[in-house]
Amino acid sequence: MPEGHTVHRTSNDFNKFFAGLPLIITSPQGRFASDAKLISGQVLVKAKAIGKQLFLEFENELTIRIHLGIYGKWAFTEHANELPEPVGEVRARFRNEKYLADLRGPSVCEVISRAEVRVVEQRLGPDPLNANPRGVEERRFIERAQRAKTPIGLLLMNQDVIAGIGNVYRAEILFRAGISPHRPGSSLTVEELKAIWADSVELLMVGVKTGYMITRDELRNKNPDKSERNFVYKREGLPCRQCGTNVSIEIMGARKLYWCVGCQN
Secondary structure, X not given: OOOHHHHHHHHHHHHHHOOOOEOEXXXXXXXXXXXXXHHOOOEEEEEEEEOOXXXXXXXXXXXXXXXXXXXXXXXXXXXXXXXXXXXXXXXXXXXXXXXXXXXXXXXXXXXXXXXXXXXXHHHOOOOXXXXXXXXXXXXXXXXXXXXXXXXXXXXXXXXXXXXXXXXXXXXXXXXXXXXXXXXXXXXXXHHHHHHHHHHHHHHHHHHHHHOOOOOOHHHOOOOOOHHHOOOOOXXXXXEOOOOOOEOEEEEEOOEEEEEOOOOOO
């Protein structure tokens, strides 16, 4: 499942290629056809991302909300006068005179009102990649984490606590912080949670810039092999890069959890 940095990169692409212009929207697959008619031809005011959700705001006060889920994918193309035929099951096609974006397999693709957008925004946790005036979003994260007895390894995957963190960043952020994924959120200090928030901001920004989830600082200016980018993710049974203890794997919240017993205690 794409994590928050990927959705922010998509938001940036929509603002670059489509914002401020009328956008033609169709549904080659047919499942989004009735909704597409509500906004096709309208000017895209802006795209924005909150965690793993993308919001496309149009001048007629309607918004498309998109969540890729596990199988969703985007394909952006620069086209000439002749439009390419859709490849696969394209739920929604967005185009202007120069650019084309095809959406396949999302778990959510719907048109909603501004009021409905606000409901979703209030439910979602703070996004480390969005504005944090006077530390407001950081405090929201700390408050939501500290009032829960749930393990921090589950809280970081809960989009109502912090938006945009997925399985890779969950494992890597906790490793870098030296915190066991089994510790209850309520047991973490403000200083520990501030460090988790700050590292989330930093790592997600690297992801937006590079397009990769690189969590080893010394590799940020390189394009390392996928197996070298992280400390513990998908390294079960291999020696920890820091202490040599074999990396552990278990199931937490129906997802694979990778962590080092030696470093995270």
